[in-house]
Amino acid sequence: MRDDGLDRAIDAAGGIAELARKIGISQPSVSNWTKVPAQRVVAVEAATGVARNDLRPDLYSEQAFSAEPLDPVDAARAQEYALLATLLSAPPSRRLLDQLSMLTGDATPLGRAHVALAEAASSAVAAKAEREYFDLFVGLGRGELLPYASYYLTGFLNERPLSRLRADMAALGIERVANNSEPEDHAAILCEIMSGFADGSLDASPEAQRAFFEKHVSPWIGRLFADMESTDNARFYRVVGALGRAFIEIETEAFTFAN
Template sequence: MTALTHTGTKKERNEKDDRTRQEAVPDVLEVSQLPTSKLPNFPARPLSIQGVMDLEREMLWSECGHEKPLEIDSVDAHRAQEYSLLAMLLSRSPDAATLKRIAKLGGDATPLGLAHLALAQTAATASVERVAREYFTLFIGVGRGELLPYGSYYLTGFLNERPLARLREDLRRQGIERTEAQAEPEDHAATLCEIMAGMASGQFQIPDIMQRRFFEKHLASWIGRFFADLERAEAAEFYRPVGSLGRLFVETETEAFMLPTRAEARNREET
């Protein structure tokens, strides 16, 4: 998974620097280091996403330096889990324990629920070695992988173009930065899903309307096409249902973001 730093305001940065010097603990959101016990108890939904509960340790939570939100509604909790699952699978090849957890995903008769069931069924028969080879062929390759999961590539045909610069500008305004150890640019699909997980979970405390603008500006115009390409990729076997899940989830998010935000709904009620 990628590593992101939430820098905060100047005052917050100064306070954090003082605390870090005292505690000698880096304030980095490195999800692979986060224990399950640090996570809140999300309410279970008895249909399509219940199995993602076992993947909570992949969520974006800081071990120090940031306060967790006091509460999070079930819709945003499940959104965060979906984004976190996609981010994890796009950032690296899953190990045996992860495949075993994914194989426990439940689902209902909705398109998204069926996509969870298809992914679970595929994970149940997948081998770590075969999935690792598939991941390499799809995303790394000799020279390049079959797919290039970058916003700049999908929007311009080239890497590291203006869409990446605009994304970095927006992330900088929110105090979110890539750590020096992270080689992938921020417009990688895994990184963007990770950022959306942080927003949905409340780790990056950003208003709903800003979440919507971020999604519309940096994901909506291309990431659905990427997931559709992954769904059809020649080398995809385990990752074919990942593509289906991602495509359907992005469609759901797109429709949801067309609805009024909580603040907009309250304003309408007051007027």
């Protein structure tokens, strides 16, 4: 029996087949779900506009987190990583574009990137943004960009960087979702893990977080964002690339100082 959050997502997407199409997996996979798998929550939220705390309240409700106050800087980092995870995992829904159009910024590089994203979202057509996402990351056979650590670090998919990531995830108690065919070194999954570190929903010491970032994120993800920023075949995702590049530069500098 499906839970309420999954039913709401299916209704919002227009049926099981449409939900599967929007998040890039097979219809039978979605048909077998009783609830949205943890590693699909961000993608389903982006595709349907149903909030993650409605999809999986056991993972994202206020009660699921520590009662200890979260540092404002870490809260902001968690939101930034979650935003990037959302935009990398699935094309934005109309509702998400409307929310992004309300972003504000300041004179800093990241603030300017937020303003640019708000402007891009306000003028974006959801169907065109979905097509951009498909052409960039999915494609007919393969997309223009392959957002996987293994590919950027070795030139091939499913190589040693993925096996090293899986070992470190296991050591940190981060489990792979059953029946999930997406390799864990996808940029969206890594951003979601970093968001969990920042907001405390994933338990890891500051040293472990820094080691994870320096080993699995910083060696390659900046190049992915730079490639997105320079692509000729996208408008909305060029702006997403600029935001990601600016944020990762800040994170790299912060972790360097912490070290």
